[in-house]
Every structure is written in structure tokens, then in C-alpha cells.
Amino acid sequence: MMTSLTRAATDRLRTGFEGELIWPGDDGYDTARTVWNAAIDRRPALIARPDATADVLTVVRFARECGMEISIRGGGHSAAGHAVADGALMLDLSAMKAIEVDPAARTAVAGPGLVWRELDAATQEFGLATTGGVVGSTGIAGLTLGGGIGYLDRLAGLTCDNLLAAELVTADGEVLQASADAHPDLFWALRGGGGNFGVVTAFTYRLHPVTEVYGGLLGYTTDRAAEVLRAFAEFGPGAPGRLALYAGLVTAPPAPFVPEHLRGQRVAGLIPVYFGPAGEAARVLAPLRDLAPPVLDLTQPMSYQQAQQLTDGLNPPGMHHYYTAEWLHDLDGQAIEALVAAAASAPSRQSVIVIKRMGGATADVPADATPFWYRDAAYNLDVHAQWAPTSPPELHTAWAQATRQAARHASAGGGYVNFIGADQGPGRVRAAYGGNYARLAQIKAAYDPDNFFHVNNNIPPAVRAGNAPARAVNAAPDGGERAAS
Secondary structure, three states: OEOOOOOHHHHHHHOOOOOEEEOOOOOOHHHHHOOOOOOOOOOOOEEEEOOOHHHHHHHHHHHHHHOEOEEEEOOOOOOOOOOOOOOOEEEEOOOOOOEEEEOOOOEEEEOOOOEHHHHHHHHHOOOEEOOOOOOOOOEHHHHHHOOOOOOOHHHHOOOHHHEEEEEEEOOOOOEEEEEOOOOHHHHHHHOOOOOOOOEEEEEEEEOEEOOOEEEOOEEEEHHHHHHHHHHHHHHHHHOOOOEEEEEEEEEOOOOOOOOHHHOOOEEEEEEEEEEOOHHHHHHHHHHHHHHOOOOEEOOEEEOHHHHHOOOHHHOOOOOEEEEEEEEEOOOOHHHHHHHHHHHHOOOOOOOEEEEEEOOHHHHHOOOOOOOOOOOOOOEEEEEEEEEOOOOOHHHHHHHHHHHHHHOHHHEOOOOOHHHOOHHHHHHHHHHHHHHHHHHHHHHHHHHOOOOOOOOOOOOOOOOOOOOOOOOOOOOOOOOOOOOOO
8 A cells, every 4th residue: 555645646636626635744634634532643644625426536536546545534433543544545524514404205415524413403403303323523424334323213213224325436436326226235235334335425314203302311329330220221121112221330520510529420320311292201211210219310301402412521522532342132230240340440530331222113123134233132332441641541441341341241242333443353343243244245345345445344355256246246144143252
């Protein structure tokens, strides 16, 4: 791979390219290469910021001709830092923020540079929403392509379940429209297979009416953490699909709504978000409050956009981040004790353990209908190490890995692909897709046989026997045993 460029060498890139080219040393270069995770400090050879699909096509063709490695930035929120690579061409889609909402059809066509707070604002003008990330600065592209979990998924399905079509630029320099009727194999792979198959330049989403929301925080002192997780586990299986429910072991922020004696202290918390009237929500949540009476109850009627911002305060800017995750089929006493002990021993007070109740509409979709395999998992365990730049990273990444391992006896077989760190290896990526991995590798071979798009949680192309046509890929998914990590 070429790791350096001269400005003269990019003259042909400038021809027909209407976006912005940013070089090392240019004003704005350091800002443009910076991503959400402050632990990522990489220097691309060139940053290309396109305005439209034609620009993306020009950049992809240029990178292929030059033998350059390419990274794709949407929202830049990947904790693994896949948006940027040393010496590579960084294709920065952040300027592509067009969005068109059709309230009658309940659809939205959205550009890949949007983040969820922007898409939510546009769709909520019409009282509509689709399942999105619970941190407003998360890019829509990465979350959608990795599956997409969020507050709405138990009611409306995963983000990828609500993807109706996609426009993308392929590795061989074509612009394709993918849907259930056009390139259905590629469309299947895009709904959870990550950024392995091309650069998506437009997403078409199904939208749902969302007008009444009741949610917030139920807070508890840390000595009650095990009690709270037991109540969470007992209440969850009977919870209706209209209720999203998260449990967290966190440090209380110094926010006005937190009692002064709890600020900066380790606490346990539940975040319920109910999609319906406040009175109905209160009745649904009453058994949970009975099981674990909170010391702090901040639940109330709110807008969907307010619900989407509930956890934004847990991610202050400038921090270093590391994720690891596991799908769990159970949250038993052993797992609860292990997670409570891990939270107490976290080397950083900013590190968090979050457990999301899955099920509902997510589980109604067959495991092979999209690449998202773990439809029957009861919980998503997200271990998020977060620390100040002055602290040695090894201490925090080791804690995160040990915490995940402590709950692995209850594993459903893999982890959420969007929460897999870059250092966790190809085995973790394979495990994330379970019985769908073989089909994804076949589709990768059809659309990107040279693995041009590999700065991601990578799925290498399958080795094809003979001279099978590149696009004749409609193999049945491998429904065998789930891969172990």
C-alpha cells in the first residue's frame, strides 16, 4: 500500500471532485483526523471530504488506481477507530447530511454523514422515528451497518430491520441501488454486515409513529447493585415490547439532578423508556419499582429526542475509550456477582457496565433474515472502559476483557459487532455473526474479492472454487453451530 502522496499526484483526483481535500499541515487537518475516541491518534496521508455520491465514486476509483488503503468516516464514533488509518486515504462523509422525510410513506432517505441527533430532529418534526443509537453523536452509517440496537428496537426492530434500501459505491467503482428487489444478496449483507461491502451514500429507512414517551433514570446506591440487577433480571422477561430497559453500573455525574451526596460516587441505575401514555407507563413500571424501590426517581413524560439524550452525559469529550461486549442468554446470580465486583474494581471511575434487555420485535425476526444472528439473546452486555489520557491504557483494556470473561458462562455465543475492539481479533468478528458468517464471506467475495474495504471489523472474502460468476451469490446461510470466541 502506498503510504505517502504528493499534491501533484492527486491532480486527477481534483478533476471532477467538488468536495474538500485536506492535507497534513493544512489548517483543519488535525481537527478533521480527530474522532470521538481520543485514544485514536492516526495521521492519514490525505482526507477527502465529498459533497455527493459522484465525489465518493471519484475517491474510491482514485484509491484503487493508486493502491492506497482507504478508511471510511461517517460519524467517527467507532471506539475501535476504524474511521482513520495511518498513511491511508480517509474518506470523510461528514458533509453528506442531506435528509428527506416522507411523512405519508413513513420513510426517510438520509445521507451517511448524519448523526442520530440530526436524523431524530428531522423525523420528529412529523412525529416519526426509527431505531437509532442512544448517544446522539453516533453516526447513522456505522450503527445501521452493524445492526443497530437502541430504545426502539423491542417495539420496532433493529435499525437494520428498518433499512429499506441503500445506495452504495462498490470496490470496483460502481454505484448500485440495493434493496429486497435489487441486488438482494448485497442488501442482505448490508443489514448488519458492517462496512465490508462498499461505501453507502444514502440510507432509506422505515419510520414509526413516536409521539408519547415516558422515561428517565431510577437510581440506587452501589451497595444495592446486586439487588437491582436481580430485579432487572426478574422483571425483564415479562416486560412489554413498548418498554426499553437498561441497567448500568456507573459513576454518578456532577449534574444538578443528582443529589449532592451521590455525585462522583459509584451507583447502580435502571433506565426505562416506555413508548406510550404516562399512566400506562406507570402501571407497567410499578412491579419493577416494587422489586427495587429507587432512592432517585427521575422518570417523567419526555420527548423522543430527550429520551435519546439520556446517557449523553456519561461520555465527556476528550476521554479514551475501549469497548467489548457479549450476548447473554441469562443474567444469573454468578453473572450478577461477577459484574458487581468488576464495577467496584474498575481502575477508572468513568468506566461503565451496561446491560440491555433484548427481545420484543428484535426476536421476532429469523436469525438468518439479516446478518444479525443473536436474535434470541436475552441481554446485551456492554463493557465500556473510559479513562483520562494520562492513564496507561493496558490497565483499562485488561479490566474490560476480564469483566466480559467473568460473565461468559452465560454467553449466547458472541458479541455485538459494533462493540468489538480492533485488538480482539478475527475470531471475535466471526463469532459476532454466528451461523451467518459463511454467507457474508461469500457475498464479500462477490462484491469485494480483493478486500479493498478492510479497515473495519473485517470479513475476508471466501475463496471461491472455479470461475463462479462474481454476482451469483445467493447461498443459504450456514445454520450450524455458533462459532465460539
